[in-house]
Amino acid sequence: MRPDWSPLKARVSNRMARHFCISPFRLRNRGPMVSFTFDDTPKSAAAVGVPILEAYDARATFYVAGGLVDKWSGHWDGISGDEIVTLHRQGHEIACHTFSHTRTTDLDAATLAAEIEDNRRYLRGLDPSIRIENFAYPYGLGSVLRKGQLGKIFHSSRGIIPGVNAGVADLQFLRATPLINRDIDRDGIDRMFDEAVASNGWLIFYSHDVAAEPSPYGCTPSLLRHALDAASRRNVEILSVAQALRSAGA
Ligand SMILES: [Zn+2]
Incomplete structure (x- = not known):
């Protein structure tokens, strides 16, 4: 049996992606900002999460992989195409998470381009006015080799390394x-x-997911409300990723 190097390769690439091929940008936002993002997009993020967000007049970013739409993930039901269109028309941002939810460290330039194009075509098929401007790495794994390519296609790519983006990001x-x-x-x-x-x-x-009993990867409605309250109390503006980038002058 051949060893599967792909998880190791992914970890090394993710670590390197923090330090190499960076796209330094000085954020020029006037005040502090927060964005709420949901990956893969479970049905409950829209059905349960969005009414809570909208009670705070907040718009979120949903990183959609077309291949997960309407599918059971093992933890949650995937969002439907109609629900994606509703989110888009309510002013939420629909963003890209590859089509088949593949680690970018497992993709070369051609297969990554095909993944993005498949997802773009899928989302445009739902509503031609959906424009995908931002990307999130599947599994949060940054790819040192693919960052440059992503930078030519998207305004931003998001990982899952915790921390506040401040100063030069x-x-x-x-x-x-x-x-x-x-x-x-x-x-x-x-x-x-x-x-x-x-x-x-x-x-x-x-x-x-957003559920009273969430998966190991999701949150409860009350934790989401707590974060929204925390933003309101401190006058931190709640913006989608696309809106926040515009506020930061990107
Ligand atoms: Zn994901």
Whole structure:
């Protein structure tokens, strides 16, 4: 049996992606910002998460992989095509997560381009006005080899290395903090907001399902509400990734 080097390759590439081929950009946002993002896009992110977000007049970013639409993931039901169109028409951002949810470290330039094109074609087929401008790495794994290519196609690419984006950020490897019950509690959320305020930074949360009993990768409605309250109390503006990039002058 041949050894499977792909997980090791992915880990090494992810580590290298933090330090090499960076797209340094000085954020010019006037005040601190927060973005709420949902990967893969479970049905509950839209059905349960969106009404909570909209109670705060917040728009979120949904990183969709067309190949996961309407499918059972093992943890949740995937969003439907109609629900994606509804999110888009409500002003939420639909963004790219490859088509088949493949690690970018397992893709060469041609196969990554094909993944992006397949996803773009799928989303345009749902609604021709859906324009995908931003990307999230499947499994959060940054690819040192593919960053340059992604930078020519997308305004930003988001990983899952926690922290606040402040000062000079790497637009092709944006930091994101889990809004996942297993990984963060209310105090942890408050600390991240305090850091965002102190650094005039951009805090990006990522999550998956939103449910009273979430998967190991999701959050409860009350944790989402806590984060939205924490933003409101500190006057941190809640923006989609596309909106935040515009506010930052990107
Ligand atoms: Zn994903």
